[in-house]
Amino acid sequence: MILLCLFMLYPVWYVLVNSLNDGSDALRGGIYFWPRMFSLQSYRVVLEDQSILRALWITVAKTVVGTLTHVFFTAMVAYAYSRKELIGRRIYMYLGTFTLFFSGGLIPYYLLIRDLHLLDSFLVYIIPALFSFFNLIIFLSFFREIPEGLEEAAKLDGANDLKIFIRIIIPVSMPVIATIALFTGVSQWNDYFTGVIFINDPSLQPVQTFLYRIVSESGSTQLQSGSINRTVTMQSIKLATMVVTTLPIVLVYPFLQKYFVKGFMIGSIKG
Template sequence: MFSAKRQSASEFTFEILISVLMLIICFITLYPIWYVLVNAFNDGEDAMRGGIYWVPRVFSLTSFRAVFRSDGIMTAMWITVAKTVIGVVVHVFFTAMVAYAFSRKELIGRKVYMLIGTITMFFGGGLIPYYLLIRDLHLLDNFLVYIIPAAFSFFDLIIFLSFFREIPAGLEEAARIDGANDFKIFYKVIIPVSMPVVATIALFHGVYQWNDYFTGMIYMNDMDLQPIQTFLYRVVAQSGSNQMLAAMPSGVSVSVTSQSLKLATMVVTTAPIVIVYPFLQKYFVKGFMIGSIKG
């Protein structure tokens, strides 16, 4: 009995330590986000005095009004929404179609294709050859640069492949008896029963498309085709906030500073994906668990 009590006391102490450690990690993770929010909703000139840590000292939405009055931010937002929606549809369709082909045992050279695809996951040609390829494909300053290069991912193919291999062969056999060809089986039988993995891959790629700033920064000189994350990069890392500030009417720019514009822009550009992500978090776990346990 004494041993059991001592064991339960040690387990209780361990759980307390783990809980405290997790609280510290959560605080370290969340406080920078909270700090940005607090300062973004604070008056710009007042925020320059410093000392704002937990709540806005002088609540103000002026910085957000200045952000939405910027000429480029709404265009950049629409470009991001368009490339995310179109990119997800194209990526899921092509990756699922290739994965379905790989799942067929009668595919000639399947092992060779898998080997080649696995190599591409770890080795690449580098930025300069890739840039030259994009240029030769006439994708520079072209909206399709967001769609075509990201239309396929071998990592996502592996996730699809693991799920397709668990689909009962009887479903396909029944469809073939009814006269369905491979393509009809794919989009009328395989895809409908694979919605969990489709949702997983759609979420993976949707988050990537929304957060991608590098493509717009390297391959897009046309400001009207740059996504919101590239717009944010220009505001934070370059002189974009000063240009936005100079373009504001005199009555608005009194309480707006370059720093407050940067923080407000960060909130506006990251808020949509941050709001959606918690509701879809379960699909990330499901995506990594697909194929690991067979029932």
């Protein structure tokens, strides 16, 4: 197991080591475990570039807004699904389950986004990601474990369904809410595909899309810092950008792993 972990971690270590090395010297190769000529110049170029900082801000904004809206909307729909008095609940479940296995494909999806006027709009990161049936199933499994007497007592006090959901269901559902928030937050942070397909405006692309274009365009992306010198190459800038864009989620994920496991357990055992 230790050997397997080393094989999986070494590519990350290789990128980090080469990004901390002098760019021109790194082109000679032979850097495997430690920097040969330590330099932070590549990171200086990356962090001074306004386009990267703007992309990072878009990523943070869409992660925060997208996570909050997704959790609230999906929880609200799941709460409605959990009500026995919901008319047509079984049909809705069949339709939702069907979407887990089949979809219309990328072209119809693109046409839908175009007709909704979401192309080159920040809302393309938010509105299509408002709901996930998979996460609804996890929410639904948790909501079914909440005692019905809790809601009946609230109704006797004059609370309607919306007040019950906001003031009672949400506070007692924080464990599953935290789980879904982590699912969604990691997904939003790592998402580059939406920016590649639906965003042409450089000011709206997230940092993962920015990184994807730097790597795929083989150095044709121009940085705006103007501080590139002979110690920095496009390859070293690519590596430094990879580290900057992945470091936040890499540092946070180990501390949140237990919530991911708990989320799957809720969906499998209680379901």
